[in-house]
Amino acid sequence: MGEQSSGGANARMAIFHDARVLAHATGDGFFEAPPSPLLPIIERHPENRERIENMAAVLRDGPLADALDWRTAEAATREDLERLHDEAYIDELAAIPRDATRAFSSTTIFGPDSFDVCCLAAGLAAAAAEHVHRGDGRLAYALVRPPGHHAQPAMADGYCFFNNIGVAIERLRAQGLGRAAVIDWDVHHGNGTQACYYADPDVLTISLHMPHGAWGETHPQTGDLDETGAGAGQGRNLNIPMPYGSGDIAYARVFDEIVAPAVRAHAPEILFIAAGQDANQFDPNGRQLLTMRGFHELGRKARALADACCDGRLVLVQEGGYQLSYAAYCLYATLAGVLDRELELSDPLAYLREDTRAVDALVAELKTHPLFAPAPGGSP
Ligand SMILES: [Zn+2]
Numbered sequence: 001m002g003e004q005s006s007g008g009a010n011a012r013m014a015i016f017h018d019a020r021v022l023a024h025a026t027g028d029g030f031f032e033a034p035p036s037p038l039l040p041i042i043e044r045h046p047e048n049r050e051r052i053e054n055m056a057a058v059l060r061d062g063p064l065a066d067a068l069d070w071r072t073a074e075a076a077t078r079e080d081l082e083r084l085h086d087e088a089y090i091d092e093l094a095a096i097p098r099d100a101t102r103a104f105s106s107t108t109i110f111g112p113d114s115f116d117v118c119c120l121a122a123g124l125a126a127a128a129a130e131h132v133h134r135g136d137g138r139l140a141y142a143l144v145r146p147p148g149h150h151a152q153p154a155m156a157d158g159y160c161f162f163n164n165i166g167v168a169i170e171r172l173r174a175q176g177l178g179r180a181a182v183i184d185w186d187v188h189h190g191n192g193t194q195a196c197y198y199a200d201p202d203v204l205t206i207s208l209h210m211p212h213g214a215w216g217e218t219h220p221q222t223g224d225l226d227e228t229g230a231g232a233g234q235g236r237n238l239n240i241p242m243p244y245g246s247g248d249i250a251y252a253r254v255f256d257e258i259v260a261p262a263v264r265a266h267a268p269e270i271l272f273i274a275a276g277q278d279a280n281q282f283d284p285n286g287r288q289l290l291t292m293r294g295f296h297e298l299g300r301k302a303r304a305l306a307d308a309c310c311d312g313r314l315v316l317v318q319e320g321g322y323q324l325s326y327a328a329y330c331l332y333a334t335l336a337g338v339l340d341r342e343l344e345l346s347d348p349l350a351y352l353r354e355d356t357r358a359v360d361a362l363v364a365e366l367k368t369h370p371l372f373a374p375a376p377g378g379s380p
Contacts, residue, residue, distance in 0.1 A: 011338075014071050014140045016144075020117065021145050031045075033107065046284060057328070064336060064339060064341065074123050076119045093161060098112060104218070105218060119162070145318065148164030151166075159320075177269055181266050189207050189221065191221040194227065194239075197237070198233055200233045206239075210287050211244070223239045242288065252301070258372050273302050296343050329345060
């Protein structure tokens with residue numbers, strides 16, 4: 001039997017994780033680039049096993065341990081993958097010898113056994129979604145790597161190969177799910193998820209990201225406001241470029257005044273969060289300023305939104321977050337917010353002082369866009 005409700009501060013959350021996702025090997029170098037012959041000290045690729053080891057540890061041993069139920073799951077099947085990804089692309093990844101390393105770009109590294117890990121990550125995300133969709137619980141989190149939100153139907157991108165949230169949504173749709181919504185607060189544009197659902201009226205995709213624009217051939221989307229969907233999906237793809245240096249107040253205001261109304265208008269049956277922590281103020285890949293308190297607020301707001309519009313059905317899937325220590329603490333803060341728990345771990349680093357006038361200007365400007373302007377019909 002499932003839980004009676006998502007249930008205030010007594011809520012529980014299922015954590016879908018398997019230590020075998022640590023095996024995906026991305027190598028070392030000049031941060032994410034190949035090593036420099038000038039530098040004797042090379043460092044880990046930012047998307048490494050240690051970041052997830054720290055996240056798992058802070059959840060397993062920290063203040064939320066009593067509220068978390070750890071689960072594992074089977075790898076995504078070929079059928080799961082084919083619902084979202086092109087067959088030829090799946091074949092291409094599957095054909096890479098298990099002992100080989102292939103660089104899809106200088107930063108997108110597919111190492112030995114990565115195919116199995118990518119299938120496992122997608123399977124864990126799909127199992128988290130099924131857990132919630134089936135009513136076994138209201139809240140689930142998939143602690144996985146590699147991340148998924150840059151992966152497109154036929155293209156690897158960023159550090160992503162299969163779109164974990166997309167595979168999860170498609171498994172639920174095969175079981176009768178109607179409408180879903182994805183809020184992506186990873187600091188990078190969720191271009192892969194956008195590409196998967198750009199013409200789909202039933203899956204609302206919202207990405208809050210720094211305005212990094214396109215990069216290279218694999219990432220042609222810019223993440224601009226005017227990428228609003230196509231065909232029947234017109235108006236169901238919302239990009240919200242957050243100015244560099246946006247912090248806790250900006251993210252909270254934009255969530256309340258722009259994101260939440262759009263999700264409510266879509267009336268999803270389940271809410272997904274592409275939960276990166278790389279908008280934190282110390283992330284090497286981000287230029288934003290969120291603190292633990294900001295992630296705590298985002299977690300609280302996501303839970304309140306799910307409670308208000310889809311009976312509390314909320315699935316979070318791990319995306320980016322690359323500062324080894326602070327990303328783990330920000331994940332803890334996020335899930336504490338979702339679980340309606342106070343922050344019991346103090347922030348060892350926060351010092352943000354945010355310009356609220358800049359936040360007012362940002363929100364006012366967003367509201368001038370036709371997608372977000374208040375409309376008499378109540379649609380976003
Ligand atoms: Zn990211």
